[in-house]
Amino acid sequence: MNCPRLKDWLDERYDWEGIKKLAKSKLIPEHRYDLWYYTGGITLFLFILQFMTGMLMALYYVPHIDFAHKSIIEIVTKLNMGWFFRSLHHWGSQLCVAFLFIHLFGTLLLKSYRKPREMVWVTGFILLGISIFFGLSGYLLLWDERAFAATRVATGGAGAFPVIGWFIKAFLRGSMDVTGDTLLRFYAFHVAILPIITLCLVGLHLILVQYHGMSVPLSLEKEKPREAPFFPNVFYKDLMIWLVVMGVLVTLTVLLPPEINPKADPLAPPPENIKPEWYFLFLLETLKLFPGEILGLNGETIAILLVAGAILFFFLIPFFDRKSSRGEKSPLFTWIGVIYLLYFLTMTAVGYLS
């Protein structure tokens, strides 16, 4: 595209040529593991899509227990392309969390978190937590019997956390049980509070990535580095991958639109074989492993404490892994990463198939 007048207009005001030079001077390392780096770009792309489809649905959604379920049905059945955008939002969230996990484990196994990039890991990890909370809060907005029961279980589970559990449960629910207050709270989290935090954290994450530059795996650090300019080389590759992801997303959207179950009834018994979203399955299966009581203590509380401890250790890995900070190989943390990954995959598969 050649628009000399627009180019001149921009150049007179914003040093357009300077910006282009800056983009071309940004170099990205090229090696055999660089495919893992594209998962971060894919996640960013999916985040943007989620914001756009979410804004479209927020125009028609009514966050009230009497109208929430009905408004979703109207979006799906009466609005032009409403079913498509709702399904796109659903599958976008599933893929977004999946790619976040891939990005996380890729970063862990390539040791990209090592000094001086600890804060990149920290911001990314918090973003994963926020995305999961996005999923939980968005699921309740449907206000159907499954979403209601799943939220009751999830918020009840948070209540089993010692000392501050009651506060977390009350803060999430807004009342004694999952009610209209919970729906309104989750709506506020989903459309206002979490998006603002996400925007700030994504911005910080990207600034840190730009500041530190892309990391090179330890095993390849001594090799002669090959580098390519971010613009246009890496940008065009990103664009091609985004197009493929978009195609997969639209295919899932069309072929597997998510169902809408009957409206939630707080007095009705929970539906049979209820399961949370796939990224909570490993947690649920872990809780099932523990008996109701261990040495006179509540088994669920012990299980939640152990899981919280394991997640905290995972979060702090960059600060524990001193060897890779010094540029030495650290097979112990590679094995820890592999064990975490295998446990997550196995428990998710067991939860899905059971």
Next chain:
Amino acid sequence: MRRIEIVEHCLKRSLLSRRRWLLSPVLVLLMNTATSWAADKIVKIDVFPPTPYDGYIIYESLAVFWLFIIGLIVIIRMKLREIERIQELGVENEDKDAPMLR
């Protein structure tokens, strides 16, 4: 059971009355099927346009969308190869000793 009795009374003189033992289970089966079908109809919400015409248009659009994506990828790939070829030639590099044209 009251309904079954009424139907049995009506069919007393028909051929089916000889096979009364068969009538009750068949009726029960038919009623169960009908009620479960009706229950499914009430609960099920269409999350995809139900008419075959709309379905056909959507699947056709999906195929066209994939063709569009593949076409775009081919164009970007060609463009990228051209850029890499120029970069390898070093044509883009700025010549610091080049004389200024006035």
